[in-house]
Amino acid sequence: MTASITLHQPRRLIVGAGTIGEVGNLVADATATLVIATPITAGFVDRLKLPGKIEIFDAIPGEPDVATLDAALAVARRVRPQAVIGLGGGSVLDVAKLVAALWDSEQTLADVAGPNKVAGRNTRLIQVATTAGTGSEAGIRSLITDPVKGAKIAVESPHMIADAAVLDPQLTFTVPPAVTAATGVDAMAHCVEAFTNKRAHPMIDGFARMGFRLVGKYLARAVKDGSDTEAREGMMLASYYGGICLGPVNTAAGHAIAYPLGTRLGLPHGLANAIVFPHVLAFNQRVVAEKTAEVAEALGFSANSPDALLENACLFCTDLDIEMQLSRHGAKEDALAGYAAEAHANRRLMDNNPADMAVEDVLAIYRAAY
CATH class of the missing domain: 1.20.1090.10 (Dehydroquinate synthase-like - alpha domain)
Known part of the structure; x- marks a missing residue:
């Protein structure tokens, strides 16, 4: 017999050209929003049409490590966002998941490493993909590099699933x-x-x-x-x-x-x-x-x-x-x-x-x- 499985998907999936403009409506009541991006994808922020105070953290490298996450968490704890938006490829989306789950938690990355250890999440999470590769916007897993061990730390939890995922093909037009x-x-x-x-x-x-x-x-x-x-x-x-x-x-x-x-x-x-x-x-x-x-x-x-x-x-x-x-x-x-x-x-x-x-x-x- 086939083993049992549990399937998690974002609560809402929005697909189509120009749909990035719908993100603002998803967080219409947010007074503070943190956007996780790269210097390139930060150029799309205006298209999100976000309300309230907007903070951008765009120091995401190709292979985000523990220091990257710590820096993003520090910004989130200063901003205290009602919504976190990942705007980028897999590295950005992975960091956004962890920031949304951990910025107002006493848990550390070490505490949540592995499956089903995240205690919960109070912050809305919107994932806006700008590449077509990792599929991180769909999933419950995040990978962060441990530079000391030279290995990936995997965190997996249903608490990291997005409230909404947006697939706007226009955001990928400039991908080389x-x-x-x-x-x-x-x-x-x-x-x-x-x-x-x-x-x-x-x-x-x-x-x-x-x-x-x-x-x-x-x-x-x-x-x-x-x-x-x-x-x-x-x-x-x-x-x-x-x-x-x-x-x-x-x-x-x-x-x-x-x-x-x-x-x-x-x-x-x-x-x-x-x-x-x-x-x-x-x-x-x-x-x-x-x-x-x-x-x-x-x-x-x-x-x-x-x-x-x-x-x-x-x-x-x-x-x-x-x-x-x-x-x-x-x-x-x-x-x-x-x-x-x-x-x-x-x-x-x-x-x-x-x-x-x-x-x-x-x-x-x-x-x-x-």
Whole structure:
């Protein structure tokens, strides 16, 4: 029998061009609002049409760490917002979740690390995505880098679900082609890793299928023409569906192997996942052949053999102009064994993988990608 799952989604989902202008109505009674952003996405704040006092915290790096969160919490405690708005990609949205949950709480990040430890939330949370990749606007999980350990701290709680999520494709028009490509493959990886997961569930399979089929249909179009509204909206939906997959099922070896490339090598999360994706897809084929064939068909290529699958999946990425060689991104060959040991130790994700991986298998993937 299928294991039971619990599905959490934002209380309200608003999709469509220009819908960022509806955010102000969602917080019409707020006297103070804190917007979490980056220096680039802060340029969209006026489009939110917010009432009352507005404070912007835009010091969010590509891989937010504990110091980033502490700085954002300090601003929130000064402002005492009735609403927190995340306006950005996954890093921004992850920080916004934790700020909304913790700014008026006695709990610390250490207290809430892991599943279901957040005591509650009193502040409204609106998540406005400006990229199509992480799907963080849909989910209950936040990842923060611990620079001392060089690892991700994962916090998961239904108290971090958004009151409303906004998917306005116009906000992604200026995302560069390279970022569009990498984040799009990340969205696909969320769906594929959940779909082929040991914990896969028929209902989540449905969201996953919708997600990776949208990627197959729209990602190349979005990369080619950033102002293609239909393609941009399709990719935002794919990302959202991937975010839904993360809560009850989560990712697997692909993300575990990608994480050290972010924390140790400094690669953007989407790019790290794109580099790893074809290798893990091919590794798992022997265990989940039918589902792998379904993924390949949706993406427009053959999965007749592991070699053909790997080659075609790599071509899917290189055709999007993604640089797939780790050596071109500054990786050193003598560092790969350390990455492999760290990735293999991430049992939270590795234990979800349909095919068991030894540390030697992980190292072989890094070497193949090198």
